[in-house]
Every structure is written in C-alpha cells, then in structure tokens.
Amino acid sequence: MTKKVDVELKNIQKSFGSNVVVEDFNLQIAQGECISFLGPSGCGKTTTLNMIAGFLEPNQGELIIKGKKMNGVPSNKRDLGMVFQTYSLFPHMTVAENVAYGLKLRKVAKAEIQERVQKVLQLVKLPHVADRYPKQLSGGQRQRIAIARALVTEPSVLLLDEPLSNLDAKLREELREELKRLRQVIGVTTIFVTHDQEEAMYLSDRIVVLDHGKVEQIGTPWDIYNNPASEFVHEFIGKSNRMEGTVDTVEDTIIRLTTNAGISIEAKRRKIPFTVGDQVSIYVRPEKINVLDSVKSSDSSSNVATGVVRYSSFLGSFTECMIEAGGELLNVRLQAAPQDLGMEQGGIVKLNWKTEDVYVFPRKGS
Ligand SMILES: Nc1ncnc2c1ncn2[C@@H]1O[C@H](COP(=O)(O)OP(=O)(O)O)[C@@H](O)[C@H]1O
Ligand SMILES: [Mg+2]
Known part of the structure; x- marks a missing residue:
C-alpha cells in the first residue's frame, strides 16, 4: 500500500545566471503529509517553494501536483494556499474581506463566502476580529489570519515560507502549536520552509535538509537526528x-x-x-x-x-x-x-x- 503522491519534484534545477541555486531536487510528497525544507539562509528553500508556487520556473525538471504537470501553469491555476514570512494582508481590507478575497476571485456566492469565512476564522480561533483591520491586530493574530486566508479556498497544498520567523519566541511556539493542531484537523498537504531545526522537527512528518541548493538528506525527524547522512546534517540538527x-x-x-x-x-x-x-x-x-x-x-x-x-x-x-x-x-x-x-x-x-x-x-x- 502506497499513499497517493500529491506533489512530485523530478530533477528540479534552478540557476540565476551561472549561479546554480537548486541542484537536482527530487521529492515525492504524500497526500496529507507535512514536509519541511530546512537549511541555512540562502540554501534555496524559498526558490524551491517559489517554483512549486509558480512564481519561478525551473530551468530543468518536472513539477507534478495531483498528477498534473505544472511547468508553465500560472500560479493561480495551481490550487495552492500560501503564507509568507511578512504579513501579506491587504491593509485597506477588514479581516473578513482579506479572508474572503480568494473566494471572491473564484466567484463563490456571497452567502457561501460569509459562511466559509466564519468557519475558517473559528478554525484559527479568531472569529471576533472579523471586522478589524490588519493594523489593529497583533503579529501573531495577523499570521493566523494569513493562514485562514490561505486555507479558506481548501487548497490541495499549503505552502508556508518562514511564517513564524517574524514573531517573538513565545508567540512562535504558540503559533507552531496552532499550526500542528490545524494540520491535524484539516490534514492538508503542507510544505513548510524554515531555517529553525526545532520548528521543522516539531511540525513535520519528514524534513528535507538543504545546503547550498543540494539535498543533503530526506527523512523523519528521528532519522535526521539519529542517522545523519553527513557532517552538515549532524551539525545543523541539534x-x-x-x-x-x-x-x-x-x-x-x-x-x-x-x-x-x-x-x-x-x-x-x-x-x-x-x-x-x-x-x-x-x-x-x-x-x-x-x-x-x-x-x-x-x-x-x-x-x-x-x-x-x-x-x-x-x-x-x-x-x-x-x-x-x-x-x-x-x-x-x-x-x-x-x-x-x-x-x-x-x-x-x-x-x-x-x-x-x-x-x-x-x-x-x-
Ligand atoms: N531573483 C534572484 N536572482 C538572483 N539570485 C537569486 C534570486 N533569488 C534568489 N537568489 C539567490 O539564490 C540563493 C537561494 O536563495 P533563497 O532560495 O532565497 O534562499 P533561502 O530561502 O534558503 O534563504 C541565494 O544565494 C540568493 O541570493
Ligand atoms: Mg527564504
């Protein structure tokens, strides 16, 4: 019995000029799995995520989501939810309008939008801030709303690029617990980018350790910690x-x-x-x-x-x-x-x- 593969990267490669930033990346992500891309700043995590998101095209290789080849497919046709490090909420829209945005684009009926926005705000435990503007929220609340906005369209895959990095230590821990709980409730296939090994271990089923655009090891947190494939992995983890x-x-x-x-x-x-x-x-x-x-x-x-x-x-x-x-x-x-x-x-x-x-x-x- 093998699980269905939701996302597949086949020999993905990306260069900027002569600078190879992602080298021959191969990965299969199972349906419902949470995968982290972990590595130091500049190792190619965001570049890889952006290729999956459709913001960048690989120079070589194939990207497959839900069985469909995605090379050349525009970002908004990939059925993804995205959350970034910096709060990317629209400042002139209320929380409810921010969360509703993706549904409006998809021309979902008004009554259904209201219902789904309310439901997802309850999911992130912030139903009472629906009428506020982003500047009236704390950093942690803004990231919860960004997560709600990414989830409201019920995407195939949730992409998170260092969503906790701008928060202070205590909030970071709270929000990672929240993410873990959310993932258990909705089970969405998730790719989580971080430079923080503890965050990666806390949240992921498997971790991809990257160094200078090269995949050093792919494994469960236990594997990576106890059977490191290289000195780099051993030093980076713990x-x-x-x-x-x-x-x-x-x-x-x-x-x-x-x-x-x-x-x-x-x-x-x-x-x-x-x-x-x-x-x-x-x-x-x-x-x-x-x-x-x-x-x-x-x-x-x-x-x-x-x-x-x-x-x-x-x-x-x-x-x-x-x-x-x-x-x-x-x-x-x-x-x-x-x-x-x-x-x-x-x-x-x-x-x-x-x-x-x-x-x-x-x-x-x-
Ligand atoms: N648009 C770009 N043009 C040129 N080089 C880039 C561009 N984007 C990223 N890079 C380079 O690619 C490497 C990987 O960057 P990035 O994927 O952002 O790393 P990470 O997210 O792991 O910190 C870095 O050396 C960065 O300078
Ligand atoms: Mg990055």
Whole structure:
C-alpha cells in the first residue's frame, strides 16, 4: 500500500545566471503529509517553494501536483494556499474581506463566502476580529489570519515560507502549536520552509535538509537526528561536541579512533566507509554523555574521560556543563540539578558515552 503522491519534484534545477541555486531536487510528497525544507539562509528553500508556487520556473525538471504537470501553469491555476514570512494582508481590507478575497476571485456566492469565512476564522480561533483591520491586530493574530486566508479556498497544498520567523519566541511556539493542531484537523498537504531545526522537527512528518541548493538528506525527524547522512546534517540538527581524530582500526561493527587530544574512542560503524589513518571529525551529543558516580569506576579504556568542570548552568529542564576532559572541551547536558551531581566549578568528574552515540565523518577538506 502506497499513499497517493500529491506533489512530485523530478530533477528540479534552478540557476540565476551561472549561479546554480537548486541542484537536482527530487521529492515525492504524500497526500496529507507535512514536509519541511530546512537549511541555512540562502540554501534555496524559498526558490524551491517559489517554483512549486509558480512564481519561478525551473530551468530543468518536472513539477507534478495531483498528477498534473505544472511547468508553465500560472500560479493561480495551481490550487495552492500560501503564507509568507511578512504579513501579506491587504491593509485597506477588514479581516473578513482579506479572508474572503480568494473566494471572491473564484466567484463563490456571497452567502457561501460569509459562511466559509466564519468557519475558517473559528478554525484559527479568531472569529471576533472579523471586522478589524490588519493594523489593529497583533503579529501573531495577523499570521493566523494569513493562514485562514490561505486555507479558506481548501487548497490541495499549503505552502508556508518562514511564517513564524517574524514573531517573538513565545508567540512562535504558540503559533507552531496552532499550526500542528490545524494540520491535524484539516490534514492538508503542507510544505513548510524554515531555517529553525526545532520548528521543522516539531511540525513535520519528514524534513528535507538543504545546503547550498543540494539535498543533503530526506527523512523523519528521528532519522535526521539519529542517522545523519553527513557532517552538515549532524551539525545543523541539534547541538553536538566535535573532536578531531584519526581512525586506528575498522572492525565489523565498530571503528576505533583516537582524538588529537588523546582520548580513545569506539564508534558504531555506519554507512560511511573509512580506512585506517583517515582524518575524521568525531561527534557526541551533549545529552549522550554520562557523568559516572565514582571517579575510580572504570573497566573500559575507550569512551571514557576524566575532566574538570569549568562551569555549569542550570537551565530549568536540564543543566548544561562545560567540562575540560582529555584535552577536549565538552558540553554535557544533565537531567538534574548541578549540586546533586557534584558538578561544581573545578570539580573532577568521569565521563563516558556509548559506542552507538558516536558519529564519525570524513574531515572537511581532508
Ligand atoms: N531573483 C534572484 N536572482 C538572483 N539570485 C537569486 C534570486 N533569488 C534568489 N537568489 C539567490 O539564490 C540563493 C537561494 O536563495 P533563497 O532560495 O532565497 O534562499 P533561502 O530561502 O534558503 O534563504 C541565494 O544565494 C540568493 O541570493
Ligand atoms: Mg527564504
């Protein structure tokens, strides 16, 4: 059983002059799926979304929506709903008029327009602002209205380009919860563009990680976090400790390494091939490093390090510690208060981590 494909990008490529901005983009989006395009500023997210929207034409490749080839089809014939980073409401129209706009263009009967506008305003929980003008709304409310306006025509696909980026942190969290809830209610196929990895993980079924116009990885939030395809993906998603080192042995299931500072490390062997002597980047995430009870307890010689606590900061749901261990400065996140862990500044601690929590990548530029 395969789900129906709503949107398909086949070898999509876009250049501006000699600058290739989107390289060979291939993706199938299932009906009802929420996909995020995630990557740093300038990686080609908006350009790709604009090609799907019909604001830009690809230089190469095919775009298919609901089984129909869309290359050359004008934007307003693609049956899409769109929300942008900056509030794009018409300032001289009331909220109700703004939301009604797309239905008017489609020559929907007046009574039906009223009913649908009311319904969608209830959906975004703002039925009481129908008669206000955009300038009388808060930033969060304006984005909710922009979402309502995009949804009122019941589009096949909803396109969102950084819709939360102009809001302050608390509103951003509120509105992403709202988007998640809305998506559960209406189940519209959604493409969400963001540079914020947490936002992408929060909202998406799958994430497309982009770097310099190249698709680095497509996967579920779990996949992207736990099985990163490249150093770029690992670094971009979440926080991690990076060490440099050399490959000592490559065995069936593990790789043994030594960091330049001298820590012996055992890493799970993943898909990337290595040979003895390779210069590598080695990563362990802060929440995967354990602080052992006793400095003496140790029966293993790898994946352990004795260190000095440089500082620790209690951050509510976790404590973040900076520990100098074996010549490396390691960030460690612990689920307890620092005073209960013996993590005072200058304290000596023993750290360890699991083989499967070590990620190894070829050294950039080596
Ligand atoms: N109309 C344009 N003409 C020339 N270059 C452009 C144009 N639009 C975007 N670019 C370039 O394409 C790259 C990707 O831009 P964009 O898709 O907006 O990135 P993102 O949305 O990921 O921040 C950038 O280097 C940008 O400067
Ligand atoms: Mg952009």
